Amino acid sequence: MPLLEAENLRIHIRSEDGLARAVDGVSFSLEPGEALALVGESGCGKSLTALGIMGLLPSAAFYAGGTLKFQGNDILGLSENNRRKLRGREMAMVFQDPMQFLNPVLTCGEQVAESLLVLEKKSSREAQQRVQELFREVGLPDPERQARQYPHELSGGMRQRVLIAMALTLRPKLLIADEPTTALDATVQAQILLLLRKLAREKNMALLIITHDLNAVSQVADRVAVMYAGKIVETLSVQKLFTRPRHPYARALLNSMPARVPVDQPLRGIPGQVPDPKQPPAGCRFHPRCSRILPLCSQKEPALIGGVACHNPWEG
Numbered sequence: 001m002p003l004l005e006a007e008n009l010r011i012h013i014r015s016e017d018g019l020a021r022a023v024d025g026v027s028f029s030l031e032p033g034e035a036l037a038l039v040g041e042s043g044c045g046k047s048l049t050a051l052g053i054m055g056l057l058p059s060a061a062f063y064a065g066g067t068l069k070f071q072g073n074d075i076l077g078l079s080e081n082n083r084r085k086l087r088g089r090e091m092a093m094v095f096q097d098p099m100q101f102l103n104p105v106l107t108c109g110e111q112v113a114e115s116l117l118v119l120e121k122k123s124s125r126e127a128q129q130r131v132q133e134l135f136r137e138v139g140l141p142d143p144e145r146q147a148r149q150y151p152h153e154l155s156g157g158m159r160q161r162v163l164i165a166m167a168l169t170l171r172p173k174l175l176i177a178d179e180p181t182t183a184l185d186a187t188v189q190a191q192i193l194l195l196l197r198k199l200a201r202e203k204n205m206a207l208l209i210i211t212h213d214l215n216a217v218s219q220v221a222d223r224v225a226v227m228y229a230g231k232i233v234e235t236l237s238v239q240k241l242f243t244r245p246r247h248p249y250a251r252a253l254l255n256s257m258p259a260r261v262p263v264d265q266p267l268r269g270i271p272g273q274v275p276d277p278k279q280p281p282a283g284c285r286f287h288p289r290c291s292r293i294l295p296l297c298s299q300k301e302p303a304l305i306g307g308v309a310c311h312n313p314w315e316g
């Protein structure tokens with residue numbers, strides 16, 4: 001049974017000038033222990049999908065349809081109280097900016113210990129021991145010392161490790177990481193990604209990693225879901241993504257990767273822009289930017305069949 005299964009998930013946002021269909025029919029599944037990367041340009045709905053899974057939608061956003069199952073059970077129908085119980089215990093999330101989620105007036109040890117004391121009813125001694133253990137697991141150099149330090153005393157990479165330790169505290173089955181390394185320099189980025197992969201494997205924990213960095217994808221993920229304008233347009237193995245993606249958008253993403261552009265040529269993004277989710281184009285949402293457009297593409301929305309949602313995909 002998949003650990004997580006989204007079917008036709010829709011998350012819309014109310015605003016003064018209309019309804020934004022930011023996540024608009026997302027389907028994918030995640031097996032226990034699997035590492036799935038969710039990729040796509042800025043504004044495609046990646047973060048909102050993650051927040052939707054966690055049950056942490058911003059106040060203007062709401063579930064507009066579809067289903068979301070965790071271990072076979074519907075979670076969209078759960079009460080806020082039960083949803084809260086799932087968070088932390090079953091699923092946890094790390095974000096791009098650890099400072100936003102760390103309390104500046106508590107030591108790193110105190111804040112990681114908190115859920116152990118409150119939810120697991122551990123003694124303070126037990127909690128302290130477990131914190132040290134967690135800090136060692138996430139590769140903090142001197143766990144005893146870092147437990148006594150305040151967030152501002154640590155480097156960005158170390159803070160991210162503390163946040164990862166916090167996410168792991170209650171041994172979740174799913175860890176969602178939303179651009180966990182974007183704020184860090186390249187070497188530290190690679191270290192954190194390797195850490196996430198190692199932890200996920202050791203603990204048979206599924207990983208949903210959100211990134212627009214395809215290099216990061218190759219370092220952590222088994223499979224990739226390519227998202228465009230609120231929809232998953234292709235799901236494929238990492239190997240396939242780098243060799244023969246079928247959706248023209250997935251190919252365009254791949255071709256816009258810096259490493260693929262000869263050094264003497266300017267970096268090129270994909271021409272055009274992600275559409276406004278308040279007024280998505282009819283038919284396939286990618287058709288105005290697509291190099292393989294057919295007349296059908298502006299009329300009929302392609303279904304996700306055999307892992308790709310396209311009327312005229314490349315051969316796989």
Ligand SMILES: Nc1ncnc2c1ncn2[C@@H]1O[C@H](COP(=O)(O)OP(=O)(O)OP(=O)(O)O)[C@@H](O)[C@H]1O
Nearest residue numbers: 013022041042043044045046047048049058060277
């Ligand atoms: N709280 C909010 N209020 C209004 N609109 C929002 C809110 N959060 C997201 N949106 C809109 O929903 C769409 C999807 O946003 P989302 O943050 O999920 O994109 P993303 O794929 O994570 O992008 P990025 O790569 O830049 O993080 C965007 O058009 C965004 O403007």
Ligand SMILES: [Mg+2]
Nearest residue numbers: 046047048178
């Ligand atoms: Mg985002």
